[in-house]
Amino acid sequence: MYDVAIIGAGVIGSAIARELSRYQANICVIEKEEDVCNGTSKANSAIIHAGFDAKPGSLKAILNVRGNKMMDALSEELDIPFMRNGSLVVCTKDQDKTGLHDLLQKGIENGVPGLKIVEREELLKMEPNISDDVTCALYAPTGGIVCPFHMTMAFAENACMNDVSFFLNTKVNSIDKNEGNYVLKVQHVDTNQEEFIQAKVVINAAGVYADEFNNMVSEHKLHITARKGEYCLLDKDAGHHVSHTIFQLPSKMGKGVLVTPTVHGNLLVGPTAEDVDNKESLNTTQEGLDSLARTSALSVKNVPMRQVITSFSGLRAHEDCNDFVIGEPDDAKGFFNVAGIESPGLSSAPAIGEMVASSVRDYLGLSEKTNFIAKRKGILKPEELSLKKRNELIKSCPAYGNIICRCEMISEGEILDAIHRPLGARSLDGVKRRTRAGMGRCQSGFCSPRTMEILERELPLTMYDITKNGGNSKLVVGINKEI
Numbered sequence: 083m084y085d086v087a088i089i090g091a092g093v094i095g096s097a098i099a100r101e102l103s104r105y106q107a108n109i110c111v112i113e114k115e116e117d118v119c120n121g122t123s124k125a126n127s128a129i130i131h132a133g134f135d136a137k138p139g140s141l142k143a144i145l146n147v148r149g150n151k152m153m154d155a156l157s158e159e160l161d162i163p164f165m166r167n168g169s170l171v172v173c174t175k176d177q178d179k180t181g182l183h184d185l186l187q188k189g190i191e192n193g194v195p196g197l198k199i200v201e202r203e204e205l206l207k208m209e210p211n212i213s214d215d216v217t218c219a220l221y222a223p224t225g226g227i228v229c230p231f232h233m234t235m236a237f238a239e240n241a242c243m244n245d246v247s248f249f250l251n252t253k254v255n256s257i258d259k260n261e262g263n264y265v266l267k268v269q270h271v272d273t274n275q276e277e278f279i280q281a282k283v284v285i286n287a288a289g290v291y292a293d294e295f296n297n298m299v300s301e302h303k304l305h306i307t308a309r310k311g312e313y314c315l316l317d318k319d320a321g322h323h324v325s326h327t328i329f330q331l332p333s334k335m336g337k338g339v340l341v342t343p344t345v346h347g348n349l350l351v352g353p354t355a356e357d358v359d360n361k362e363s364l365n366t367t368q369e370g371l372d373s374l375a376r377t378s379a380l381s382v383k384n385v386p387m388r389q390v391i392t393s394f395s396g397l398r399a400h401e402d403c404n405d406f407v408i409g410e411p412d413d414a415k416g417f418f419n420v421a422g423i424e425s426p427g428l429s430s431a432p433a434i435g436e437m438v439a440s441s442v443r444d445y446l447g448l449s450e451k452t453n454f455i456a457k458r459k460g461i462l463k464p465e466e467l468s469l470k471k472r473n474e475l476i477k478s479c480p481a482y483g484n485i486i487c488r489c490e491m492i493s494e495g496e497i498l499d500a501i502h503r504p505l506g507a508r509s510l511d512g513v514k515r516r517t518r519a520g521m522g523r524c525q526s527g528f529c530s531p532r533t534m535e536i537l538e539r540e541l542p543l544t545m546y547d548i549t550k551n552g553g554n555s556k557l558v559v560g561i562n563k564e565i
Contacts, residue, residue: 084108085446087266087281089254089295091115092123093230094423095287096237097435103244104439105448110279111238111246112268114253116552117512118505119234121289123428124515125313125364125396127353128230128344131426132169132222134189134197135332141406143192146426148433150224156432160236161460162228163345169225169327170200170208172381174215181331182220189222196223211323213383225327229345230428231515232460235505237435240458242504244451249279250505251552257284257298257417264299264417271553283442285418290361290399292407292421300411304421308361309398311353312370317389317523320349328381339377341385346518351378351385353396366393391523398424406430408438418442461499461517465491486536487529489522497533501540508541510534511551530557 086102088095091113099111115121130153136143157164173182182199189197200221205212208221242248251271258265266279286295293304316323321343330338342350354370375387401407401422408420420438423430442448464472464482475495476483482495500507500516507513510520513533520526520533534548534557549555 083263084110084279084281085448086110086283086285086442087112087264087279088285088287090121090287090289090292091118091238091248091250092121092287092289093119093234093237093428093431094123094420094434095285096234096241097431098285098287098420098438099241099246100237100244101435101439102442103241103246104450104454105443106451107446107448109241109246110249110281111241112249112252112254112266112279114251114271116251116271116509116549117507117515118238118248118250119231119515120551122396122398122423123230123234125394126230126311126398126428127313127340127342127425128228128350129169129327129340129342129428130164130226130228131429132189132197132225133192133194133426133429134185134220134222136188136192136426137405138188138191141408142426142430143188145406145430145433145437147193148436149426149430150226152432152436153226153228157228159456160240160458162233162236164226164228165345166224166226167326167343168221168223169329170205170222171220171329171331172205172212172216173218173331174213174380175217176215177331179218182218185220189220194222194224197221209324209326209328209382211382211384212328213379213381216381227327227342227345228428233428233431235516236458236460237431239504240455243455243458248505254295257295259299259414262416283416283418283446285420285438285442287420287423289423290397292399292419293401296411296417296419296421299417300414302411302413304407304419305402306422307357307400307402308359308363309400309424310356310358310363310395311398312366312374312393312395313350313352314371314374314387314390314393316349316351316386317391318347320386320389321347323349323385324382330377330381339374339381341378341382346521349385351375351387357400358397361397364395364397366395370395392525398427400424406434408434409441416445461496461503464493464495486532487517487519487522489524489528490518492517492519492529494536497536498540501537508537508543509549509551509555510537510557513537
């Protein structure tokens with residue numbers, strides 16, 4: 083019997099798990115994928131929004147602003163790459179400037195500090211590559227950029243360090259209530275075996291599938307639409323084309339196409355916005371990617387789209403009420419929904435974790451631990467060391483001198499750390515998200531075989547077992563010649 087079972091190990095489920103691990107409780111996280119950060123959390127804009135565009139008084143507004151304020155301390159405590167680069171919402175000569183003033187007023191009501199309208203002359207000093215048609219912009223100095231992989235994994239690893247159990251490759255098939263507790267029928271994806279998990283409290287952080295779990299236990303139905311967004315990631319040579327996150331005036335479908343640097347030095351363009359019926363629809367389309375080039379040019383000129391090194395898509399969980407859905411349905415006490423977490427969900431994640439953990443603490447009457455481990459150290463980056471210290475590191479551990487990924491200069495030592503740390507990598511993408519091995523120009527063309535050799539050597543896996551990203555994504559399916 084668990085006190086709390088959390089469904090979903092994305093940034094929201096992991097943030098809640100980390101906050102709940104402060105308390106004396108038996109907690110588990112159930113995730114259908116082979117790794118944490120494998121759904122919406124792995125494919126988004128990687129933005130920490132300032133909080134000026136959500137409706138004042140909404141959960142999106144309140145939790146965005148709170149989450150933004152928490153990021154500096156969290157990035158230090160959990161060793162998360164984070165930068166306050168500031169954001170700009172631009173207005174072109176064909177648009178009504180009152181839209182910016184409306185955003186400014188919302189931001190003031192939401193408590194966002196430092197907002198101001200900047201005219202073109204000042205804007206050009208901030209962003210020389212701004213489009214010729216842009217006349218002014220709303221500047222938010224508290225906007226930031228983050229690595230969503232490291233953010234999610236930091237929450238999850240720290241929760242694991244504080245005795246939260248993670249069941250990966252485990253799918254929840256049904257939820258029933260029995261004598262005041264919830265009974266979850268789960269299926270282990272890799273073995274197809276089924277079992278039952280009982281919990282006093284269930285937290286539904288299942289992303290685009292959160293409505294399905296709510297509707298198993300409550301007559302107050304939710305309806306989530308999967309909203310697909312396509313992105314282009316550009317090479318690091320393009321990473322300084324802009325220094326701020328450049329937004330366009332938002333529409334009913336979202337915040338429009340943005341152009342932003344990433345914390346790792348690339349340039350990101352996206353997303354598109356398309357409602358889809360298939361909640362696993364992660365394909366990209368030529369039409370969608372072409373539209374990014376056209377639309378991004380409205381705000382930033384000469385975006386070097388010839389330097390695109392990869393494209394990807396992600397799904398956002400849009401609930402019909404157009405706000406986050408957080409809390410217990412009237413007819414399902416002890417079942418806490420955390421649903422409809424679309425943008426600004428990443429920005430709000432720390433505050434959502436804090437809010438939900440506080441509610442569950444009060445519901446169960448939990449007391450704080452005296453031995454909570456608050457700090458987490460990420461993977462050691464040899465390139466951040468002085469030459470002297472790096473040479474000392476390589477002398478003591480030669481694996482840090484063996485470069486596996488040439489594009490990103492990732493060493494064997496970093497990959498070993500990714501495999502053997504809490505909730506360590508078990509696939510190529512698991513290694514990639516933790517270390518960036520395979521994220522460079524060649525997109526893993528060189529380093530994949532070498533990374534696979536390390537995975538085979540360090541884990542109870544053969545080459546036939548190793549996958550790109552779990553499931554049926556095996557890379558070696560047979561041999562074509564006997565040796």
